[in-house]
Amino acid sequence: MKLFGTVILFLIVFSCSNPKGKIRPVERDLTESVYSSVTIQPDSLYQSYAIVSGILDMNLVEEGDAVSVGDPILQIINNTPKLNAENAKLSLHLAQENFNGNATILEGIRNEIEAAILKYKNDSINYFRQKNLWNQKIGSKMQYDTKQLNYKLSSSNLRLLQSKYNSTKKELETKVKQAQNNYQTALITNRDFVVKSKINGKVYALYKEPGEIVNTQEPLASIGSASHFIIEMLVDEVDIVRIAKHQKVIIQLDAYNSAIFTGVVSKIYPKKDERNQTFKVEAVFDEAPKILYPGLSGEANIIIDKKENVLTIPKAYLIDDSQVKTEAGLVAITIGLQNLEFVEVLSGITKNTYIYTPD
Structure with missing residues (x-):
């Protein structure tokens, strides 16, 4: 009973000392990034097509086999x-x-x-x-x-x-x-009735079985690098102008739980995908996981900027992206770097200014 009373007293004191979410700005390191979904794909991945029509006689390789340039992959027959x-x-x-x-x-x-x-x-x-x-x-x-x-x-x-x-x-x-x-x-x-590999790599998929009809419109196999993988990211069009080559990327893959990997932006595709209003961006691992498969998914943050010891406030305290509530009323501020939680304050208040959560 005595402990319960002590807890109530602590809550009352805390409430009086921090009315209406009263806080002061805090200096901290701040990193701004752009979020993106991630899909892992082999480097130089391509789909192999036949340049003639016929019937698939046999697959000369199996999925997962290593191939070299010029190795036969499939045999098509046509008299x-x-x-x-x-x-x-x-x-x-x-x-x-x-x-x-x-x-x-x-x-x-x-x-x-x-x-x-x-x-x-x-x-x-x-x-x-x-x-x-x-x-x-x-x-x-x-x-x-x-x-x-x-x-x-x-x-x-x-x-x-x-x-x-x-x-x-x-x-x-x-x-x-x-x-x-x-x-x-x-x-x-x-x-031409023998389809051959164009690269040194691995066979990731075979799409036809012996006896099936083959034409020039449908892919027969998927082949890509066996050791080098690309991080494919889809960046929203509102963020693409902030992306540049060689920016650092923080990656988390669903297959590796909470493990964090790093990489750098290596390529930005200039054409927008009208279906989802995104741009494709590629990155390469600084040090890739030992085991990777095509299609592994996850998420990434592309580091846009980073500052040390900047004055910050929680985003929840920001009003109309340019004001905060203080003891003197609404005060206009200038903001800079920001992430999902915090925003940098460039001017308008100091680290000694108390601010309150919006009504």
């Missing part, structure tokens, strides 16, 4: 590219045979040219012989004209065959090159 490659190969062989083979078109033209050369030489000899005779007034005009005509026809025919040979050779060369290109394209298309 059409194989048939196209075989047809392109046959076309290439035919074009090469037409150009280089024993019974080629060019060989036939070369034979015609050789015969034309012999005829040209013979007609040339006959013509110039007849011309000499004609100059000596020997022989008839008809014989001379006939030899001259045969000579001109032979010369013209030889030029035509040589031109035909050159144009046919270029045409066949072009067909060989086109066939080679078509064959290489078919081989490349055929190779």
Whole structure:
């Protein structure tokens, strides 16, 4: 009974000494920060797509496997590219045979040219012989004209065959090159049915099972770094202008209870997400937890500013963000740094001024 009376007396004395929440400003270290939600993601995380359609034949890796650049991940099957490659190969062989083979078109033209050369030489000899005779007034005009005509026809025919040979050779060369290109394209298309890793990392997800249809619109796998992780934060648009690279970040992850981790802002994405009116900001750990998984969530505070030994009052005592209630009535103050609990007082009152909670 005596103890109960003592407690009542203490409460009465305390109430009289601190009427209406009467306090004085206090000097303390003050840190201002911006709050953000957190999601952990592997560095260089990307979704792998097929560039051809078909049916998934097999997954060549399992979720959690380590992969290197160029390692096959999935095999897709489609008979059409194989048939196209075989047809392109046959076309290439035919074009090469037409150009280089024993019974080629060019060989036939070369034979015609050789015969034309012999005829040209013979007609040339006959013509110039007849011309000499004609100059000596020997022989008839008809014989001379006939030899001259045969000579001109032979010369013209030889030029035509040589031109035909050159144009046919270029045409066949072009067909060989086109066939080679078509064959290489078919081989490349055929190779596209094997999806490969673009980075050194880990397979975090496989989205298709063997036998399912694969197209170019749906992701097949998710691959990212196995050892480096990024802290993804969503910052409200009203705070984004206060965020800068290299600012310190205090992180708390749900998976690690009350453990505190630190990091620094590494990247600020300039485009706003219109759905939730936020900007994405990335940070990296100073020292990451030993075990991390994609999608781990938590919260973070990005340190905007920090001051030591500044005059502060609780935010609950602030009226209209610019006044406090004192023994002399409402007094205008200038505020500076602030956090969720306290606000810095730059001018208007001193540490000896009593302030009261608002009515």
